Amino acid sequence: MAWLASRGGEGHVAVMSEMQAHNIALLIDADNVDPSGIDAVLTVLAELGQVNIRRAYGNWAKDALKRWGDITNRYGIRPHQQFDLTRGKNATDMAMTIDAVDLLYQGKVDGFGIMSSDSDFTPLVTRLRQDGLPVYCFGDAKTPQALQRACTRFIDTAKLVRGQSRDSTTDSKPEKVDVDDELIQLLGDAWKASSRDDAGFARLHEVGQIAGNRSSFDVRNYGFKRLSELVGSLDRFEMKRGQDERKRIENQFRSLPGLFETSRGQNAAALEFRRKLHAFLLLKLSVEAWE
Numbered sequence: 001m002a003w004l005a006s007r008g009g010e011g012h013v014a015v016m017s018e019m020q021a022h023n024i025a026l027l028i029d030a031d032n033v034d035p036s037g038i039d040a041v042l043t044v045l046a047e048l049g050q051v052n053i054r055r056a057y058g059n060w061a062k063d064a065l066k067r068w069g070d071i072t073n074r075y076g077i078r079p080h081q082q083f084d085l086t087r088g089k090n091a092t093d094m095a096m097t098i099d100a101v102d103l104l105y106q107g108k109v110d111g112f113g114i115m116s117s118d119s120d121f122t123p124l125v126t127r128l129r130q131d132g133l134p135v136y137c138f139g140d141a142k143t144p145q146a147l148q149r150a151c152t153r154f155i156d157t158a159k160l161v162r163g164q165s166r167d168s169t170t171d172s173k174p175e176k177v178d179v180d181d182e183l184i185q186l187l188g189d190a191w192k193a194s195s196r197d198d199a200g201f202a203r204l205h206e207v208g209q210i211a212g213n214r215s216s217f218d219v220r221n222y223g224f225k226r227l228s229e230l231v232g233s234l235d236r237f238e239m240k241r242g243q244d245e246r247k248r249i250e251n252q253f254r255s256l257p258g259l260f261e262t263s264r265g266q267n268a269a270a271l272e273f274r275r276k277l278h279a280f281l282l283l284k285l286s287v288e289a290w291e
Contacts, residue, residue: 022049022110025103028077029116030058031092033139035071037157041115041138042075044155044220048111048134055099057092059084093120100124104131111135114151119144126150153218160220183222184236186211191237201240204228 024045028038045051054077058065061083072079082095096116101124103109112128114121117139125135129152137143137151140158148154190210194202208227224230231237 023053023108024049024051024111024113025053025100025109026051026055026077026113026115027096027100028054028056029092029096029114029118029121030056030065030068030079031062032118033115033157035068037138037161038071038075038077038115040160040163041113041157044138044160045111045113045136048113048136051113053103053109054078055080057082057096057099059092093118097121097124100128104128104133109133113138115139115157117143117147119147122147122150153212154221155218156221159223163220163223163225184234187231187234187237204231204239 026041026045042051054075056068056072056077057080058068060068060079060081068079071077080095080099082092084091093116100112100114103112104127111134113136114125115138121137122144125137125147128135129150134152135150137147137154138157138160139147139154141156143154143156187207190207191202193210194206196202204227219225219227219230222230224233228239232239
């Protein structure tokens, strides 16, 4: 991935060669997405590498796609014409799928961006990931869960654009976004699966990696740029700054006691006693019901 690093003083900057940068392909279902988010999408994909392949698919004879005209020229996106072969049904998804598989087997692409809210792309995304390639998907809030969960990361384009607009203003703060119970449980389960110290603190980056492997969630969908900002806004977790084994500063966090696991003093024998007590009470209730 391309990067810049300052050395020794002002003006001395090392630049990684473009030959070493990861090659990313962005495929756009222009029939199903709004063009206003393209700048924000390209910014996110810079995390993976350079977006050298940029293609948009649709029936460009439609009035609905006229807004894409200037966008394709401004951002170097190659439009691919795909006529509607059947009334009321477009053939864009099949053309995109064929091109994506071609790129996969050419072996020259290191990651994909799929801009669509169409769940028909779910098998394609799953197949691309099976070859170890990251697939970032960009769609609207109504994108089916099947497609969202298949992606390496799913990002709500509308929220991404709002976040980018907020960052461009001074004194901007993340919007307060309602966090659902599913996300709380995801972070709690990832915390339980992480290595923790005696006080129960886990490394935030490890928690993020585990959560990322179990879900396609992205903090930008909740109005934040970093996981530390999201976790810091939740009253169910506690954060602190610590040091790793190399004395490097890192973020650490833990769940408040009693939310996601029993206390550390509760050993296996105590848990077994509770299990047997529960079974006894159930049996007693059953006997009383028959008397």
